[in-house]
Amino acid sequence: MQTEMATPEVRTGQRPPVIDCDLHAEVPTVEALFPYLPPYWVEHITHTRFKGPIDTYYPPQSPVAARPGSLPPQGPAGSSLELLRAQVLDPLNVEVGILVCTYAIDSLHNPDAAVALARAVNDWLAEEWLAKEPRLRASIVVPCQIPQLAAQEIDRVAQHPGFVQVLLPARSYFPYGNRIYHPLWEAIARHDLVAAIHFGGAPGTPPTPSGWPSYYFEEYAGMAQVFASQLTSIVCEGVFDLFPTVKVVLLESGVTWLPPHLWRFDKEWRNLRRLVPWLKQPPSAYVRQHVRLTVQPLDAPADPQALLAVLAQLGAEELLLYASDYPHEHGVDPETVLFPALPEALAQKIRTENARALYRRL
């Protein structure tokens, strides 16, 4: 399956068009950002030990870190537009692909560095990717740890038609429903953008509710719990009541954890809703209206029938979005593993229609 995906000639023209909601654009080196940084930061990075954020979400030695052949001659996997075209856009028949750059701005304690590097990444995305490839869109990178500054960066670049969403790392110092983030939500709503919460993040706090795990395996398996905590907070604090046009897309969250989370969430809402009287409907109703998830990686059971049952439990055909997560390798091609088991109308929604309905600027 993996080699099939990597063989363009087998696939070209055979695959139905898709909107790929999770394509990675990696900053190859901090020097690639120099044309987009003010002289102060170029000088600072050149002459001090500070070389930009160093957090990487995927350990390079992990089998999921990069698919075979995705390493360009220079720079990390995911840093080459040519390879992106050759390995994804052309062979997978990508109509529109949305770039995600997980440069760890959120790990920076220096707010001026965070702002400067976020701006540089966005200008680099616009210049080096969006201007060169009409099939691409991108996510705005923001210093989410300081929501007012994140809002300013959104205001600065939102008029560019190529930016369709704001990227928020799943892990954060405060949960995203917290009122400290309202300026950020306001800016997202003001510009008709989507909030894209992506696997990972480097807030400096533990990635589990019970402290620091010892192994990356624990962090990876546990990321579904991070997404659940963010969803809980966003719904409970009334983000969707205050900003009814806002949509949230969960990138690389997995899918199967959601139905049981909503069962529990709805059940306890019936017990405890006096604490959140602004919620006008059960949490699951907010999620079905406002939240979308990508199908890659798919944390599926071994039994395909159980997976179909989970998809039915999602309770709406609008929730899932196609994503390749290139260059990361998860060993699952939705076109061969997932879609043949689904009604064609649902497969078609996941391939393109749900994304088209979600993104107003696609």
Next chain:
Amino acid sequence: MQTEMATPEVRTGQRPPVIDCDLHAEVPTVEALFPYLPPYWVEHITHTRFKGPIDTYYPPQSPVAARPGSLPPQGPAGSSLELLRAQVLDPLNVEVGILVCTYAIDSLHNPDAAVALARAVNDWLAEEWLAKEPRLRASIVVPCQIPQLAAQEIDRVAQHPGFVQVLLPARSYFPYGNRIYHPLWEAIARHDLVAAIHFGGAPGTPPTPSGWPSYYFEEYAGMAQVFASQLTSIVCEGVFDLFPTVKVVLLESGVTWLPPHLWRFDKEWRNLRRLVPWLKQPPSAYVRQHVRLTVQPLDAPADPQALLAVLAQLGAEELLLYASDYPHEHGVDPETVLFPALPEALAQKIRTENARALYRRL
């Protein structure tokens, strides 16, 4: 349903016997512990502002905090043996009931206070509950924040035949697989006890992986994620490889989150198992052999068929244990809501057989 449960005469003799794995014994006031505290602490509590731990897991105003009629003339719900007999042991035909005292020893920063109060609670449980009611067993309360001291307390009381397990709050400063806890696991294994991880905990750190939530509703809904994080850690760090006889029971964790968590856990183990080479089988296999869960509260879907599908996805009939969670009220009586939908042999396992197989000292 709630009033039926509270009417002994309707139920007596009609219900099949059960082993109730989650009955709460509440310390009515800190003064109730004075006969079991050394003079230093009696004097300290009497003459200073320190009155023992004050964390309560359930807000008193919450509808789940206590069922109707469970409030004794003096003290909080769950503090009266007479009411426990009248509302649970007799009417629900409880063969054996296991007491859980969630006195928040884990919230105390003073290690001497934590040790003294844990000892006092255990001696109070032995004297005021176990000695007076042969149907009862109890959980050892420990200062889990200092594992060596917790192990000493286990060693001190484990010879008492009424103590069948060690109580660990779900929330903790470090995940329970961390090697800092090995003395605690060693003591649990040494005395053939069970590790009972219970809803709640007061380690002082946030109850979600993305920081402090604003509302107790979020904390309650999110507790399933805390349990998942502990399970991940315990399996990954090889606790079950090092201590192959140890069993873990999750109390008030909910159930439906487990199958999707195991799908993800197994899937990522295939990718990342080089990080945890001591694991000899997929994580789900460890869980099925070593972990049990109580059926109260049941975070069930609205559709009963979906619940049956989830129970099938657990993949073993040995995993679930009966519990009333008295005096907390969840509005679900397994005998009327759950068991009629199950094969009688499975219902019988949940009522008594699984608990009997789990606890060597019942």
